[in-house]
Amino acid sequence: MMASGMPGAILICGGCIAMRFHSVSRRTLLQFAGLAALPLGVPSRAAQAAASTLTIAYNVNLPSFDPTVGASAVNPTIQSIYQAIFDPYIGQAADLSFKPGLLTKWGWNEDRSKVTMELRQGATWHDGSPVTPEDVVWSLTRAADPKGGNPIQFVWSKINNYKIDGHTITADVVEFEPVLFKWMAFLTGYVLPKAYYEKVGAEGFEKAPIGSGPYKVDAFERNAFLRLKSHPGYWGPKPAFETVVFKFVTDPTSRVAEIESGGSDLTFEIPYEEFDRLKNKPGLVGQTKPVSDIGMIFLTDIDPMLDRNVRLAANHAIDKKAIVDRLLHGYGVPIATLEAPGYVAFDPAIKVAYDPELAKSLLAKSGYSPQKPVKFTIQTTRGFKPKDYEMIQAIAGMWRKVGIEANIEVYEIAQHYELRARHALAPAAFYNWGNAIGDPTTSTGFAMFAPSPHSAWKGKDLVERIGPLWGEKDEAKRIAGWKAVDKYIADEGEVIPLLQYVQPILHKKTVKVPPQANGMILPQLITPA
Amino acid sequence: MRWSGFLRRLVLIPPTLVGVGIIVFVLLRVVPGDPIAMMIPPGASADDITRLRALYGLDQPLLSQFVTWSGQMLLGDFGRSISLHQRVLELVTARLPATLELALLAVLIALALGVLIALAGVYVRGRRAEWLVDAAIGFFLAIPDFLWALILLLVLGVLLPWLPISGRIDPQRDVTFATHFDLLESLATFRLDVAADLLRHMLLPALALALPFAALVARLLKAQLAEAEDQDYAQIARTRGFSRATILTREVFPNALIPTVALSGVQITLLLGGTVLVERIFSYEGIGNMAIDAVINRDFPLIQGLILTFALLFIALNLVVDGLVALLDPRLHHG
Numbered sequence: 001m002m003a004s005g006m007p008g009a010i011l012i013c014g015g016c017i018a019m020r021f022h023s024v025s026r027r028t029l030l031q032f033a034g035l036a037a038l039p040l041g042v043p044s045r046a047a048q049a050a051a052s053t054l055t056i057a058y059n060v061n062l063p064s065f066d067p068t069v070g071a072s073a074v075n076p077t078i079q080s081i082y083q084a085i086f087d088p089y090i091g092q093a094a095d096l097s098f099k100p101g102l103l104t105k106w107g108w109n110e111d112r113s114k115v116t117m118e119l120r121q122g123a124t125w126h127d128g129s130p131v132t133p134e135d136v137v138w139s140l141t142r143a144a145d146p147k148g149g150n151p152i153q154f155v156w157s158k159i160n161n162y163k164i165d166g167h168t169i170t171a172d173v174v175e176f177e178p179v180l181f182k183w184m185a186f187l188t189g190y191v192l193p194k195a196y197y198e199k200v201g202a203e204g205f206e207k208a209p210i211g212s213g214p215y216k217v218d219a220f221e222r223n224a225f226l227r228l229k230s231h232p233g234y235w236g237p238k239p240a241f242e243t244v245v246f247k248f249v250t251d252p253t254s255r256v257a258e259i260e261s262g263g264s265d266l267t268f269e270i271p272y273e274e275f276d277r278l279k280n281k282p283g284l285v286g287q288t289k290p291v292s293d294i295g296m297i298f299l300t301d302i303d304p305m306l307d308r309n310v311r312l313a314a315n316h317a318i319d320k321k322a323i324v325d326r327l328l329h330g331y332g333v334p335i336a337t338l339e340a341p342g343y344v345a346f347d348p349a350i351k352v353a354y355d356p357e358l359a360k361s362l363l364a365k366s367g368y369s370p371q372k373p374v375k376f377t378i379q380t381t382r383g384f385k386p387k388d389y390e391m392i393q394a395i396a397g398m399w400r401k402v403g404i405e406a407n408i409e410v411y412e413i414a415q416h417y418e419l420r421a422r423h424a425l426a427p428a429a430f431y432n433w434g435n436a437i438g439d440p441t442t443s444t445g446f447a448m449f450a451p452s453p454h455s456a457w458k459g460k461d462l463v464e465r466i467g468p469l470w471g472e473k474d475e476a477k478r479i480a481g482w483k484a485v486d487k488y489i490a491d492e493g494e495v496i497p498l499l500q501y502v503q504p505i506l507h508k509k510t511v512k513v514p515p516q517a518n519g520m521i522l523p524q525l526i527t528p529a
Numbered sequence: 530m531r532w533s534g535f536l537r538r539l540v541l542i543p544p545t546l547v548g549v550g551i552i553v554f555v556l557l558r559v560v561p562g563d564p565i566a567m568m569i570p571p572g573a574s575a576d577d578i579t580r581l582r583a584l585y586g587l588d589q590p591l592l593s594q595f596v597t598w599s600g601q602m603l604l605g606d607f608g609r610s611i612s613l614h615q616r617v618l619e620l621v622t623a624r625l626p627a628t629l630e631l632a633l634l635a636v637l638i639a640l641a642l643g644v645l646i647a648l649a650g651v652y653v654r655g656r657r658a659e660w661l662v663d664a665a666i667g668f669f670l671a672i673p674d675f676l677w678a679l680i681l682l683l684v685l686g687v688l689l690p691w692l693p694i695s696g697r698i699d700p701q702r703d704v705t706f707a708t709h710f711d712l713l714e715s716l717a718t719f720r721l722d723v724a725a726d727l728l729r730h731m732l733l734p735a736l737a738l739a740l741p742f743a744a745l746v747a748r749l750l751k752a753q754l755a756e757a758e759d760q761d762y763a764q765i766a767r768t769r770g771f772s773r774a775t776i777l778t779r780e781v782f783p784n785a786l787i788p789t790v791a792l793s794g795v796q797i798t799l800l801l802g803g804t805v806l807v808e809r810i811f812s813y814e815g816i817g818n819m820a821i822d823a824v825i826n827r828d829f830p831l832i833q834g835l836i837l838t839f840a841l842l843f844i845a846l847n848l849v850v851d852g853l854v855a856l857l858d859p860r861l862h863h864g
Binding site: 053055057061063064066069070071072073074146147149151153154202203206219221222223224225227243245247248249250251253254257258260261262263411412413414415417418419420421451452453454 | 561562563564565566567568569573574575577578580581584611612613614615616620623624679682683686687690693694695696697698700701703809810811812813814815818819821822825826827
């Protein structure tokens with residue numbers, strides 16, 4: 001077990017075994033007797049410490065502490081833990097808007113050739129040393145290093161040549177990246193301690209990480225739990241709970257059992273049926289909020305999706321509201337584009353109506369009918385997202401009625417990533433797309449722009465429309481441009497947006513959990529009720 | 530087993546492991562799923578993917594990757610986990626003891642339960658109660674370990690919340706260990722409150738693993754006991770006035786034990802395999818739980834290290850069981 005404040009981390013108790021043999025007291029013998037009967041029902045230490053401790057049954061394991069390197073750095077579900085320990089450069093409010101974090105001011109100069117950032121004064125690392133501008137510059141430089149292993153390196157490399165003046169940092173813009181500062185609130189956008197990291201190295205940091213966030217690491221048992229203690233020198237509001245325990249309970253049934261047995265104060269990402277059952281149970285509260293994650297079907301530009309009639313028919317034949325109401329118990333918001341409500345480029349005027357008759361007539365134009373259906377494969381995960389497989393089954397049923405025969409193929413999420421990167425997905429493939437910063441570049445942009453390894457649609461039509469928007473310096477013009485692209489995609493049916501997910505959170509009545517649109521469960525914001 | 534046979538088995542271990550290594554290495558790269566694809570963020574270009582692939586050595590030809598990996602393995606270096614950023618050997622040695630302790634507890638529970646049920650079953654042989662024992666054995670055997678895990682979780686964790694349902698130890702407890710054998714170490718150092726806490730956390734997963742195994746032991750041992758009880762030596766003992774209970778425990782039981790031990794060896798390897806799902810359900814931090822994450826993340830070095838560890842464990846267990854059978858069976862002493 002890794003314990004608090006001990007650089008080097010794994011505590012060695014050499015000699016403990018030998019030293020303790022000599023003193024077998026009466027108390028020890030009594031303990032032995034008690035051991036045989038296992039103290040069932042005796043309140044655990046967790047129960048005794050409950051008043052000052054918040055226990056969260058968390059849905060994923062924490063693979064690594066460094067929030068800037070490797071696969072875990074780009075895993076959105078782990079960011080809640082990272083944001084409890086590390087400070088992002090820029091904070092994010094509950095509605096996806098941005099607020100000061102370690103940086104209190106940030107921005108571009110007039111011609112977008114320089115950026116300026118102002119570091120908060122008085123912030124400290126968990127070891128008590130101050131957070132300095134040198135830490136910020138080192139973190140950004142390290143993130144931009146192609147050999148550093150930062151998966152978002154291509155964003156951080158857009159600025160260089162840093163200069164420090166007091167608490168103000170300036171840098172030159174290598175290439176204008178409109179969402180640079182938005183990235184500073186999300187994936188890999190964390191400030192790490194230069195001096196400490198250089199002293200302990202990468203492996204030392206993994207064993208005893210320190211950040212400047214509201215909580216510091218107190219104990220970590222891989223695949224079991226992470227225990228945090230509040231950071232007394234934190235620059236922001238003092239967290240209400242002195243101790244936070246993240247129990248890594250990856251199985252949904254086990255998470256339900258955790259909250260039902262009282263073993264945890266809070267859990268989330270549980271089946272909607274269980275959520276409905278438990279939210280009315282005495283002592284528990286259920287809350288839901290649409291989050292920045294959508295369900296969608298990628299269409300690959302291969303036969304038969306090259307036929308516009310087939311694409312549009314596939315879109316119009318899906319009754320998204322029925323799917324949300326019947327399969328997801330109402331926990332979802334039907335969407336028409338890859339921009340969900342709350343994203344900056346969301347346009348409620350863009351609609352894709354459920355119209356099976358229109359779908360039939362479109363298919364008829366291409367020579368298809370329910371008797372002579374167009375046939376293709378649709379790939380989906382099963383159990384990766386709530387009701388993913390069931391949704392695709394329902395959609396296949398709706399398609400069948402209008403003249404589309406879809407063969408369902410189940411794959412693992414790892415296969416999806418690999419196939420998508422190789423542009424080898426089936427003509428249709430279900431996926432979910434998170435966009436915690438709510439910008440169109442990180443939804444429509446990366447999902448539909450041909451040069452992106454994430455896009456399934458490689459048509460030149462979109463390259464021509466999206467290309468100029470990457471470097472657009474006028475923000476209003478940029479957002480209007482993305483809305484136009486979304487409208488075009490909807491008119492052409494080049495992707496099938498399905499729904500915005502709603503996150504079910506279940507917690508004890510004794511705690512108050514402010515929901516976040518980015519889906520994060522931030523312990524620093526949770527308070528006793 | 531003779532010394533020569535034992536030595537021959539020892540000599541065969543390295544080529545077996547090499548074979549397992551080759552199969553695992555090739556299979557991992559043939560099945561769909563790419564660790565780099567798992568970590569490509571939105572916006573990454575083809576160059577970014579190439580850069581990441583090179584960073585983890587996955588840009589090299591398959592043969593070159595295998596030569597590098599085998600070379601490292603020969604030096605005792607299992608490589609570095611792609612998802613956990615730590616040495617595979619360090620990760621495996623830190624987590625393996627948790628699985629071994631869990632498996633040991635499960636085996637002890639299974640043997641104790643199995644032997645008791647078998648003895649009880651033979652004792653009531655021919656009576657109506659035997660039907661009850663057989664039905665109980667059938668019931669325990671019919672339900673697989675992961676289903677037992679869910680049943681125990683719901684009954685003893687939720688309905689009657691008597692035992693903790695996640696982790697290996699209370700997260701509020703501040704405790705340090707010199708080894709990773711937390712339970713054995715706490716018992717050896719008389720930190721019995723810690724040992725009790727560890728046992729409380731281990732009991733449900735251990736029971737889930739133990740119940741089907743216990744049923745199997747009971748079924749086999751009961752049949753062996755019944756057969757042995759009909760042998761001449763048992764009948765003679767009875768005519769000499771020994772009680773049935775004495776004959777069963779002192780005369781019949783040792784003879785019936787040998788095939789049970791042999792089969793148990795095979796079953797323990799299956800039980801170890803069962804820890805993967807059971808550890809996941811109870812969020813127990815053993816290598817089984819870690820293996821699932823490794824597979825999800827396509828963490829090639831970690832999967833390779835874990836499978837080799839499992840292979841080594843199975844080989845070692847089979848050796849121990851064969852040794853034990855040889856020790857228990859007098860016929861083999863004079864082979």
